Amino acid sequence: MTRDLDLLLPSPHPVELIDPTGQTVAEAAHELPDDAALLRAFAGLTTARRINDQAGALARQGRLAVYPSSHGQEACQVAAAQVLSDDDWLFPTYRDTAAVVIRGVDVAEAFLPLQGAWHSGYDPHRYKVAPQATPLATQLLHAVGVAHAARLRGEPTVALALCGDGATSEGDFHEALNFAAVFRAPVVFLVQNNQYAISVPLARQSVAPSLAHKGIGYGVPGERVDGNDVAALLTVLGAAMARARAGEGPQLVEAHTYRMQPHTNADDSRRYRQDDEVAGWVQRDPLARLETWLRQHDLLDDAQLAAVTADADQLAARMRTELAQDSTPEPAELFAHVYATPTPQLVEQAAVVADELSREDEH
Amino acid sequence: MTSTATTGTVGHEKLTMAQALNRALRESMAEDDSVVVFGEDVGALGGVFRITDGLTAEFGDTRCFDTPLAESGIVGMAVGMAMNGMRPVVEMQFDAFAYPAFEQITSHVAKMRNRTRGAVSLPMVIRIPYAGGIGGVEHHCDSSEAYYAHTPGLHVVTPANAADAHRLLRAAIASPDPVVFMEPKKLYWTKEEVDLGAELPGIGRAMVRREGTDATLIAYGPSVPVALEAAEVAAQEGRSLQVVDLRSIVPFDDETVCAAVRSTGRAVVVAEAPGFASVASEIVARVTERCFHSLAAPVRRAVGFDIPFPAPKLEHVQLPGVDRVLDAVDDLQWDLS
Ligand SMILES: Cc1ncc(C[n+]2csc(CCOP(=O)(O)OP(=O)(O)O)c2C)c(N)n1
Ligand SMILES: [Mg+2]
Numbered sequence: 001m002t003r004d005l006d007l008l009l010p011s012p013h014p015v016e017l018i019d020p021t022g023q024t025v026a027e028a029a030h031e032l033p034d035d036a037a038l039l040r041a042f043a044g045l046t047t048a049r050r051i052n053d054q055a056g057a058l059a060r061q062g063r064l065a066v067y068p069s070s071h072g073q074e075a076c077q078v079a080a081a082q083v084l085s086d087d088d089w090l091f092p093t094y095r096d097t098a099a100v101v102i103r104g105v106d107v108a109e110a111f112l113p114l115q116g117a118w119h120s121g122y123d124p125h126r127y128k129v130a131p132q133a134t135p136l137a138t139q140l141l142h143a144v145g146v147a148h149a150a151r152l153r154g155e156p157t158v159a160l161a162l163c164g165d166g167a168t169s170e171g172d173f174h175e176a177l178n179f180a181a182v183f184r185a186p187v188v189f190l191v192q193n194n195q196y197a198i199s200v201p202l203a204r205q206s207v208a209p210s211l212a213h214k215g216i217g218y219g220v221p222g223e224r225v226d227g228n229d230v231a232a233l234l235t236v237l238g239a240a241m242a243r244a245r246a247g248e249g250p251q252l253v254e255a256h257t258y259r260m261q262p263h264t265n266a267d268d269s270r271r272y273r274q275d276d277e278v279a280g281w282v283q284r285d286p287l288a289r290l291e292t293w294l295r296q297h298d299l300l301d302d303a304q305l306a307a308v309t310a311d312a313d314q315l316a317a318r319m320r321t322e323l324a325q326d327s328t329p330e331p332a333e334l335f336a337h338v339y340a341t342p343t344p345q346l347v348e349q350a351a352v353v354a355d356e357l358s359r360e361d362e363h
Numbered sequence: 364m365t366s367t368a369t370t371g372t373v374g375h376e377k378l379t380m381a382q383a384l385n386r387a388l389r390e391s392m393a394e395d396d397s398v399v400v401f402g403e404d405v406g407a408l409g410g411v412f413r414i415t416d417g418l419t420a421e422f423g424d425t426r427c428f429d430t431p432l433a434e435s436g437i438v439g440m441a442v443g444m445a446m447n448g449m450r451p452v453v454e455m456q457f458d459a460f461a462y463p464a465f466e467q468i469t470s471h472v473a474k475m476r477n478r479t480r481g482a483v484s485l486p487m488v489i490r491i492p493y494a495g496g497i498g499g500v501e502h503h504c505d506s507s508e509a510y511y512a513h514t515p516g517l518h519v520v521t522p523a524n525a526a527d528a529h530r531l532l533r534a535a536i537a538s539p540d541p542v543v544f545m546e547p548k549k550l551y552w553t554k555e556e557v558d559l560g561a562e563l564p565g566i567g568r569a570m571v572r573r574e575g576t577d578a579t580l581i582a583y584g585p586s587v588p589v590a591l592e593a594a595e596v597a598a599q600e601g602r603s604l605q606v607v608d609l610r611s612i613v614p615f616d617d618e619t620v621c622a623a624v625r626s627t628g629r630a631v632v633v634a635e636a637p638g639f640a641s642v643a644s645e646i647v648a649r650v651t652e653r654c655f656h657s658l659a660a661p662v663r664r665a666v667g668f669d670i671p672f673p674a675p676k677l678e679h680v681q682l683p684g685v686d687r688v689l690d691a692v693d694d695l696q697w698d699l700s
Binding site: 065066113114115116117118119134135136166167169170171172197198199200204205206271272328329331334335338343345346349352353356357359360 | 431
């Protein structure tokens with residue numbers, strides 16, 4: 001199948017519908033989402049920011065083993081959850097806990113791995129959210145598989161797979177794009193280009209015209225979007241999801257955004273970037289611009305804002321109580337899920353552990 | 364860390380293992396222009412564990428540089444550079460993140476010399492921080508040494524103290540063969556009095572770390588301090604345990620290990636990795652084959668269980684500690700002697 005190159009090329013500039021000052025972009029090639037969608041997105045952004053703030057605080061207090069914050073990337077987090085229907089699957093990374101919660105996963109379950117209690121805290125089938133992936137880009141192929149299986153089974157599912165700018169250098173990223181294209185799988189890839197892979201800036205990661213251009217060689221159309229403009233994200237991702245659902249194959253979307261905080265709470269970002277670079281991105285904050293836009297269009301007043309904030313505060317309060325609990329499973333569970341039926345050796349080893357721990361208790 | 368190259372420093376000083384490794388890299392780079400260091404975040408950041416701290420500043424970014432984020436790419440490019448006159452020292456960020464490079468390592472790094480009937484050697488080092496004990500989340504705590512040790516063509520080396528880290532990394536970089544250099548990350552920050560000028564045995568030699576007469580503990584990397592602690596506790600209980608530190612898994616020092624076991628007649632292997640089909644299994648097999656007639660009891664293992672490495676709050680269940688080691692020692696049929 002040959003494709004017209006023009007159909008594969010991303011637009012010359014990232015799609016932006018609401019600019020950083022909160023004004024509607026004139027003569028945009030895309031339509032704004034409807035008011036209800038934008039109000040829902042605003043509530044989502046407020047929630048996501050609150051999750052990041054609260055989780056950051058809990059990490060500082062030592063209540064979380066680690067927290068990779070999506071502060072600054074909340075528009076991507078919210079849009080990724082909001083464009084999904086109940087049938088769709090989300091394939092998140094370690095940085096996407098906010099998207100996972102907004103998709104509907106309970107905070108206590110979502111944060112279990114960050115508490116250091118187990119590797120994944122929710123049932124992926126229940127929420128149609130894959131376990132958050134740490135080995136970079138590996139989950140993208142799983143998304144292609146889920147999407148392809150859905151097609152074979154006649155299900156309306158589209159898989160939305162997330163990864164970072166750094167992950168686009170891994171082989172699995174390229175294999176996923178090619179497989180998705182060859183099998184015309186209903187999958188959308190969203191690259192959150194937050195400009196850094198830990199300390200390595202984008203310029204050292206790739207010299208491609210943009211990350212969205214990486215689809216071309218595989219026959220996957222690419223698009224780039226202002227990743228701090230939730231309106232643009234909802235429109236572009238929404239269209240990509242609809243296209244995939246209609247059987248027209250995969251799409252690659254690159255969102256330009258910024259990681260406002262260190263890679264995780266354990267990282268020292270002063271070693272590789274300047275504070276004024278970070279400060280420059282405050283002006284592009286995803287929350288502020290939507291709030292301005294909504295107020296100007298009489299869609300948000302102080303009372304509504306207070307209500308949205310109160311909901312987010314409530315979630316943060318739940319995080320504080322839930323994550324103060326010791327959620328560590330019993331050690332015996334370490335042997336329960338390695339296989340469908342534990343091997344005879346594991347049964348023996350579980351008994352050894354029980355014995356070791358009972359003697360520890362005696363001390 | 365200071366930024367001056369201190370080639371051939373002699374004298375005692377206090378260093379962490381991380382600093383000793385950094386020193387070894389500096390010295391090798393200063394001595395030999397063909398030594399290049401690259402990987403993920405090894406430049407400006409100095410590596411997530413700061414092992415490469417200051418190298419780019421001192422030697423420039425042609426000698427120590429960040430690559431795009433792709434482990435297979437890093438190792439594959441190192442193969443080519445080693446084929447063309449350079450001595451690459453590459454860093455895998457964590458144990459489980461070396462797996463994308465597995466094909467390059469097992470199909471090419473390990474086999475090049477043999478495939479080319481000795482015509483092409485690959486003098487390269489793959490540094491891998493490994494094992495648990497730091498409360499790391501999943502994929503950050505694997506004991507992956509058996510995969511490499513099982514692959515003919517790779518040297519597999521793992522220091523357990525700062526002096527060895529320095530000595531063995533220097534030797535690894537100088538080696539004509541590829542070396543998988545496994546760094547027990549929980550020991551990176553342990554400060555020790557070291558003498559970097561001291562003559563130490565090179566790759567392929569084990570060392571007796573503590574003399575003892577009743578039984579021999581055989582350990583490597585992260586398990587050496589555990590074995591030493593167990594020997595200390597046992598001494599208080601009136602049992603004298605000898606501790607052997609392998610230092611090098613491949614080549615394996617049968618001579619030192621077997622001499623030690625013959626001297627006590629009893630042995631326990633201590634290792635963090637899941638025991639099934641592991642380096643510990645190999646040690647038990649070798650010792651049993653060679654020392655059977657000197658053994659008063661079957662060789663035992665105090666090792667990790669055959670489970671994926673647990674999340675931070677449960678890692679203590681997996682890690683062999685002093686109690687698990689001493690339980691194994693207790694099982695060495697003392698009543699029969
Ligand atoms: C295969 C693999 N290699 C290395 C790592 C270690 N690591 C974790 S996050 C990260 C940077 C990823 O950058 P990017 O894809 O841009 O995502 P971001 O963290 O910026 O969201 C690295 C190198 C990993 N998780 N997996
Ligand atoms: Mg990034």
